[in-house]
Amino acid sequence: MDASYTPKDRNLIDRYLREKLVPLLRIAFWLMVLILLMPSGREQQNNVYSIASATMRDLGRFCERNPATCQHGEAALHSFVDKAKVGGETVFNFIKKRVSARYTDYQSDAAAEWHSSSAVNRETGLPSDRSWIRKSRHTLTNQDLQPQWMAPLSGADA
16 A cells, blocks of 8 residues: 555645644643633632632722723723714714615606606596506416415325
């Protein structure tokens, strides 16, 4: 048996490694890191919780210790929110114009077809020759008319 690989075999192996094995290795790596960071005993768990709660208390008092930094952060956050609002409004208006333009085109085409089809009855607003009714009838194909599913026949009917 020859152990040499052809270029095609090497490409298949490389593709397999890229698509299947590398993601599994990444998942295994991050699971290992997570397991290593988890506390193993009750005492370690208590230490982790006390350190985490002390960190949160410290972060809660950050603005008391650094008011200038918090003011700059607040100003940056307000600027970001304002930019996001303007960007959102711009995108909304762009989409609204595109959709309304298409809808207006559709309405004007439908109205032109409606008025050009025949004379319109002034009382009802409908074409007097009722051609609009005929256009909407008999539009189903034979495949559309076939039932999608039928219940199985019961014992006496079978």
